[in-house]
């Protein structure tokens with residue numbers, strides 16, 4: 334049963350207990366949380382139930398809660414944007430919820446009713462509308478999450494889950510903002526394996542990526558470029574983002590083969606490229622091909638795409654101790670064009686020809 338009773342109870346934090354809003358110039362990423370959160374619970378008998386908007390606060394878990402032992406945890410990353418005329422807009426929210434339900438299927442977790450959770454999200458953001466920043470580039474980052482809360486130590490899929498949404502006003506994901514990144518091509522650690530959980534937005538994928546990220550940071554790099562787990566030669570992703578290359582005026586990105594996250598920003602770039610009649614190839618490409626293109630001058634640009642960072646241009650790629658500069662170490666014209674177009678659509682400042690934007694109010 335998907336859901337039994339989806340009335341949303343609202344328990345508001347008294348005005349005098351609401352937090353002071355942070356300075357919008359110093360938001361960083363994921364350091365502050367809005368006053369309220371949405372929660373609902375699932376068990377086999379009742380389906381989804383106890384949906385409520387309540388004050389942001391700690392959740393209480395049994396030490397035997399299965400998420401703490403066996404990692405049934407999935408999440409999403411999405412944003413709310415304040416337009417110049419004061420509206421609050423969401424970007425493709427139902428695509429995020431559809432992806433989350435795909436993650437749920439892979440992790441043996443219950444699916445949730447996407448339209449109803451969208452209504453809950455709108456109500457939550459409406460209540461905390463003062464938390465949606467108005468400074469250019471700042472947004473409200475939305476983190477829907479689902480975890481297994483049943484206390485049990487035998488290994489099986491849990492029979493009780495908590496779903497919640499928390500919201501965090503954020504600035505740029507990388508401290509450098511929208512500027513070229515230095516990328517280390519990771520040829521020993523891998524992120525995901527064929528038949529594994531790489532396409533699911535599940536916590537373990539991020540935990541597994543930390544070691545490579547820490548080592549790359551220590552060497553002065555922004556992020557790592559992941560290669561495939563079998564031959565260590567096919568390009569997969571960059572950090573927590575999808576990756577694109579512009580080679581000989583063609584936009585090239587690896588196909589979604591099960592080990593790559595189906596990014597909403599990735600898909601938006603592909604759809605805009607089609608609208609703009611830019612040739613696109615979704616195909617496997619090797620690090621050897623990229624290095625060759627960097628050497629012969631046919632590699633014009635590269636950029637990562639993700640909700641948190643939007644578009645992150647790659648300024649340098651380091652592979653086997655050699656560093657290759659891309660787009661002269663600056664921001665390539667196509668990276669800039671995608672960044673501007675996506676941001677303008679998200680903030681309601683450009684025609685939304687693909688019907689991606691969903692107003693909260």
Ligand code: COI
Nearest residue numbers: 410411573639640641642
């Ligand atoms: C996102 O881009 O929204 C992500 O989920 C990345 C996250 C690690 C901040």
